[in-house]
Amino acid sequence: MRLYLASSFIFPRSLQLRLFAVCFIGTHLPLVAFLGWAAATGRLDVLGTILVVGATLVGTIIAVGGIYALLAPIDVAAKALNDAGDGEIGNVPHVSGNDLAARLLSGVNRAAGATAERVRKLSREASVDPLTGVLNRRGLMQQLDMLPEQQTTGALALVDMDHFKLVNDQLGHETGDRVLQNFAKVLAGTVRHTDLVARWGGEEFLVYFRGATEAQAQSVLMRIAERIRNEPLAHLGERPVSFSAGTTAASRRTLDESLRRADAALYQAKHRGRARILSNAELG
Secondary structure, three states: HHHHHHHHOOOOOHHHHHHHHHHHHHHHHHHHHHHHEEEEEEEEHHHHHHHHHHHHHHHHHHHHHHHHHHHHHHHHHHHHHHHOOEEEOOOEEEOOOOOHHHHHHHHHHHHHHHHHHHHHHHHHHHEEEOOOEEEEHHHHHHHHHOOOHHHOOOOEEEEEEOHHHHHHHHHHHHHHHHHHHHHHHHHHOOOOOOOOOEEEOOEEEEEEEEEEOOHHHHHHHHHHHHHHHHHHOOOOEEEEEEEEEEEEEEEEOOOHHHHHHHHHHHHHHHHHOOOEEEHHHHOO
């Protein structure tokens, strides 16, 4: 580092030229000394001097080209690091060997791989609910935004666990968490792989049935209700934990209005006694 800093006044914008300058001075001192001695003693041969100087110029050109070529891997690695955007480092060419340049390029590639994996992990953590493993709100919206518009029509259901506060109060929060986790598994395991399941908040879930009708969505939810009656997630007294749901037709373009309709249907399902699935069309 000392030589690097001490030589920074020479070609401050070009490490290649600084290396060349240092090498040129170091290797040409003997030539300059010889020519000076030959001139001082009258032994200077003009033809020999021309040949030596010419060969020196050719060697200089070869040295400059060689330095630029040998330092190219460092330049590539520096550009990859400087051009990194959004925390991602681009891959650089792999070279065999164990010299400084090979180790540098290998290190950049390892950093690129580790950074890409970290970005993927952070992206996943930002879009997935950590308790249940299904999408969160952000993740659901991202998934919908990635779909072509013609593939975002279908049915939407807001699903809410009944008396969930009592589950936490009477059975404990650990049991409450386990109920949410198991219910999310039942939801995700019953719907189609093209459907989207998200934890919408607290004990409320959203299911987006792509390309489905309300009737089809209600049929799936009824199967889920039947399953958790037969295989209870937990009991409040002698009553198994149940859920209520509100459904409506939906599309990505009208998602906010669809959410309001589904929420209204869910509210009525709760108001009418819970443990039921109510369509928005039934509210009229």
